[in-house]
Amino acid sequence: MDSSSPVANVSVDSLADDFKNQSLGADGGLDDKSDARKVKLTLEDLNWDHSFVRELPGDSRTDTIPRQVLHACYTKVSPSAEVENPHLVAWSESVAELLDLDPKEFERPAFPLLFSGASPLVGALPYAQCYGGHQFGMWAGQLGDGRAITLGEIINLKSERWELQLKGAGKTPYSRFADGLAVLRSSIREFLCSEAMHHLGIPTTRALCLVTTGKYVTRDMFYDGNPKEEPGAIVCRVAQSFLRFGSYQIHASRGKEDLDIVRALADYAIRHHFPHIENMSKSESLSFSTGNEDHSVVDLTSNKYAAWMVEVAERTASLVASWQGVGFTHGVLNTDNMSILGLTIDYGPFGFLDAFDPSYTPNTTDLPGRRYCFANQPDIGLWNIAQFTTSLSAAQLIDEKEANYAMERYGTKFMDEYQAIMTRKLGLPKYNKQLISKLLNNMAVDKVDYTNFFRLLSNIKADPNIPEDELLVPLKAVLLDIGKERKEAWINWVQSYVQELAASGISDEQRKVQMDSVNPKYVLRNYLCQTAIDSAELGDFGEVRRLLKLIERPYDEQLGMEKYARLPPAWAYRPGGMRSSRSLQVWKLGTVNYLEGLKLQEKLVSDRKVNKIPDTLLSLQHPPTYTLGKRRTDHNLLIPTSELQKLGAELHYTQRGGDITYHGPRQAILYPIISLREIGLGARNYVERLELTMIELASLYGVKACAGQNGQTGVWVVDRKIGAIGVRISSGITSHGLAFNIDPDLNYFKHIVPCGIVDKEVTSLRRETGTVLPSDEVIHEQLISCFARLFGFSIIWKENSSVLSDNGKVKNL
Numbered sequence: 001m002d003s004s005s006p007v008a009n010v011s012v013d014s015l016a017d018d019f020k021n022q023s024l025g026a027d028g029g030l031d032d033k034s035d036a037r038k039v040k041l042t043l044e045d046l047n048w049d050h051s052f053v054r055e056l057p058g059d060s061r062t063d064t065i066p067r068q069v070l071h072a073c074y075t076k077v078s079p080s081a082e083v084e085n086p087h088l089v090a091w092s093e094s095v096a097e098l099l100d101l102d103p104k105e106f107e108r109p110a111f112p113l114l115f116s117g118a119s120p121l122v123g124a125l126p127y128a129q130c131y132g133g134h135q136f137g138m139w140a141g142q143l144g145d146g147r148a149i150t151l152g153e154i155i156n157l158k159s160e161r162w163e164l165q166l167k168g169a170g171k172t173p174y175s176r177f178a179d180g181l182a183v184l185r186s187s188i189r190e191f192l193c194s195e196a197m198h199h200l201g202i203p204t205t206r207a208l209c210l211v212t213t214g215k216y217v218t219r220d221m222f223y224d225g226n227p228k229e230e231p232g233a234i235v236c237r238v239a240q241s242f243l244r245f246g247s248y249q250i251h252a253s254r255g256k257e258d259l260d261i262v263r264a265l266a267d268y269a270i271r272h273h274f275p276h277i278e279n280m281s282k283s284e285s286l287s288f289s290t291g292n293e294d295h296s297v298v299d300l301t302s303n304k305y306a307a308w309m310v311e312v313a314e315r316t317a318s319l320v321a322s323w324q325g326v327g328f329t330h331g332v333l334n335t336d337n338m339s340i341l342g343l344t345i346d347y348g349p350f351g352f353l354d355a356f357d358p359s360y361t362p363n364t365t366d367l368p369g370r371r372y373c374f375a376n377q378p379d380i381g382l383w384n385i386a387q388f389t390t391s392l393s394a395a396q397l398i399d400e401k402e403a404n405y406a407m408e409r410y411g412t413k414f415m416d417e418y419q420a421i422m423t424r425k426l427g428l429p430k431y432n433k434q435l436i437s438k439l440l441n442n443m444a445v446d447k448v449d450y451t452n453f454f455r456l457l458s459n460i461k462a463d464p465n466i467p468e469d470e471l472l473v474p475l476k477a478v479l480l481d482i483g484k485e486r487k488e489a490w491i492n493w494v495q496s497y498v499q500e501l502a503a504s505g506i507s508d509e510q511r512k513v514q515m516d517s518v519n520p521k522y523v524l525r526n527y528l529c530q531t532a533i534d535s536a537e538l539g540d541f542g543e544v545r546r547l548l549k550l551i552e553r554p555y556d557e558q559l560g561m562e563k564y565a566r567l568p569p570a571w572a573y574r575p576g577g578m579r580s581s582r583s584l585q586v587w588k589l590g591t592v593n594y595l596e597g598l599k600l601q602e603k604l605v606s607d608r609k610v611n612k613i614p615d616t617l618l619s620l621q622h623p624p625t626y627t628l629g630k631r632r633t634d635h636n637l638l639i640p641t642s643e644l645q646k647l648g649a650e651l652h653y654t655q656r657g658g659d660i661t662y663h664g665p666r667q668a669i670l671y672p673i674i675s676l677r678e679i680g681l682g683a684r685n686y687v688e689r690l691e692l693t694m695i696e697l698a699s700l701y702g703v704k705a706c707a708g709q710n711g712q713t714g715v716w717v718v719d720r721k722i723g724a725i726g727v728r729i730s731s732g733i734t735s736h737g738l739a740f741n742i743d744p745d746l747n748y749f750k751h752i753v754p755c756g757i758v759d760k761e762v763t764s765l766r767r768e769t770g771t772v773l774p775s776d777e778v779i780h781e782q783l784i785s786c787f788a789r790l791f792g793f794s795i796i797w798k799e800n801s802s803v804l805s806d807n808g809k810v811k812n813l
Contacts, residue, residue: 040102048123064171074127079117080170084214086112091209117169124151128172132250133336144174168234187233190347196524196551204344205239245388246336252391262395305397313410315342320381321417327353327450331363352523355447427511429504458515462501520554534583535796569789584793589620604673615674622663624649636753668740677732694723696786720763
């Protein structure tokens with residue numbers, strides 16, 4: 001879609017503008033009752049209503065046998081998911097506030113039972129909605145809530161109407177051949193992304209809570225014929241309405257007998273969710289030229305359905321523009337996944353752009369045609385609006401001119417919103433099509449990270465006198481591995497950009513604040529979701545809760561959370577971008593006595609051999625310690641053992657390979673306990689990747705390191721050793737590992753011939769850079785990330801309290 005889209009001759013403010021903050025009360029609720037938010041209610045005190053059931057025709061049957069449900073908008077059903085010891089994983093404080101729900105209610109022992117559907121909520125009247133839809137451009141007929149069951153509507157103390165819905169609660173007549181259940185994996189994704197989108201400022205359904213069922217569900221995640229058992233879960237979704245385009249399409253498709261239902265649904269939506277249209281008078285003079293050659297006029301005040309259709313189109317256009325602004329790709333923009341309120345709804349295989357690729361789709365089933373790829377979303381939104389207008393036209397609610405005008409307004413609104421968003425993202429005073437087009441082209445060519453690029457862009461100074469070789473410095477973290485020709489292209493663009501900034505007259509400080517308020521630091525990348533899922537499937541929900549807190553403030557820097565803004569690991573770019581083939585459990589242990597660390601390794605190796613634990617990585621440092629491997633030569637220890645106590649050092653003999661080495665404070669040590677058979681590596685390739693792990697870390701600080709030559713082990717900077725490797729492999733399971741010198745006391749190395757290699761120095765990252773380094777914790781995490789990236793692992797962070805006691809001893813696991 002481009003600026004040549006039809007434009008109405010009279011500009012109008014969108015009727016949807018106020019909706020962005022989701023502050024308009026349903027049924028005309030106002031914001032002047034903010035004091036009411038101070039009242040907190042128990043579940044029993046919630047004010048339930050059931051207008052959808054009361055005002056619209058329902059199914060005469062209540063069974064869940066899959067069937068065509070005719071002449072009805074819903075079927076009354078009860079949650080039926082099998083539940084055993086359900087557990088509350090996480091909940092949203094801000095959604096609880098919408099409902100005036102007391103946070104103490106989440107502590108009730110019965111809460112997981114109530115929100116898994118195992119126990120009925122007092123006041124609820126559950127039902128499943130009937131709707132149809134176009135799927136991938138083809139009419140699919142009846143679809144409906146196949147695994148979502150609406151409990152009813154809560155009217156809060158501000159008179160806002162909020163529907164509560166359990167997704168994964170069991171079978172309904174619309175389940176077709178499915179089981180009506182949901183797995184923890186997809187439920188975590190929906191729970192987190194619902195809240196992430198809201199805090200990004202994008203209209204969305206919300207999520208109150210996430211509960212595990214305690215039962216397993218069989219799913220084929222990649223639809224490749226390899227199903228597996230996954231933990232079951234239920235998410236409680238919240239929205240002012242779950243009405244979709246397909247809610248109207250299904251009845252329009254069934255002919256004359258159901259056209260009255262289309263009208264009834266339209267009246268219901270307008271009455272409860274668009275009351276300003278119901279009360280609209282002709283004095284508002286909402287008449288517009290259609291932009292066609294006959295100069296005909298559409299008078300929206302004479303037809304509330306036409307005014308409603310225009311607002312739905314505009315809300316949808318604003319929504320899609322906001323997606324494009326943050327790099328969000330929905331993945332399944334079927335008409336049954338389009339909300340009449342302009343909300344993001346039904347989070348399936350969604351994805352935020354990592355490397356900028358207009359053809360990106362997170363949906364592996366959409367890969368051949370990429371119908372729903374990032375670049376196509378604006379046009380698909382218009383196509384879906386066209387299908388919606390067809391349904392309203394079939395019910396004679398709008399005529400052809402009104403339908404065409406709604407689609408024109410979609411095009412106009414989208415371009416207005418998108419141009420405004422991109423202008424704000426670049427900190428420009430006005431839209432510059434040529435500048436933005438060149439930028440997006442450069443980003444696509446070089447696969448630049450979308451989120452991080454725009455966040456870093458605010459660091460560009462409006463100074464035309466910046467030397468050419470310094471222009472790209474603020475962007476160096478995202479402009480990786482670009483050649484001379486591409487570097488020139490970026491320099492040219494930045495020079496043009498700086499000229500625009502200088503002409504704006506806005507100070508660098510003011511512009512940075514403005515840009516950082518619209519360019520998020522953190523988005524819910526798929527690999528972050530997957531890392532949380534991997535932990536959760538092992539019973540650790542800490543990462544889900546950490547991500548929830550992170551995404552509640554996406555535009556803030558959030559001290560200590562920088563790792564969540566890093567570039568994705570290599571596995572995140574695989575088709576689907578949803579799951580690494582392997583997970584790595586990482587324990588950051590701090591300082592650990594060498595023998596205690598050895599004891600822990602031996603225990604973990606035994607557990608890994610019998611698949612009691614997944615692949616595991618220990619990250620730690622030791623007190624001053626000399627260790628001798630199996631290839632040891634005792635005379636490589638240059639001082640008598642009796643002198644070691646004076647140095648405050650210990651000496652230990654080990655079963656790893658290699659000769660003598662030193663471990664001590666300010667040295668990053670990784671001990672991988674992984675199955676080489678499962679990752680398909682031999683011993684030599686394994687050691688090579690350990691070397692590459694340290695080489696990559698050194699490169700982050702501008703230090704050019706390389707693997708040893710002529711049989712020399714470890715990693716070197718010219719002829720100075722910066723990293724040591726010593727491994728043991730037993731039945732294909734590794735232990736021991738690597739040691740990288742951050743800034744250890746190099747005097748300890750004077751008492752040995754490191755690794756038995758004479759006449760060679762030992763160096764450190766601090767010595768090679770000559771600069772102040774980040775904290776050791778940051779460098780440890782960077783080393784872990786390099787390791788995970790090179791081995792294709794996703795990381796599951798673990799707490800050391802699970803393996804070490806307070807005195808640093810290994811627990812009796």
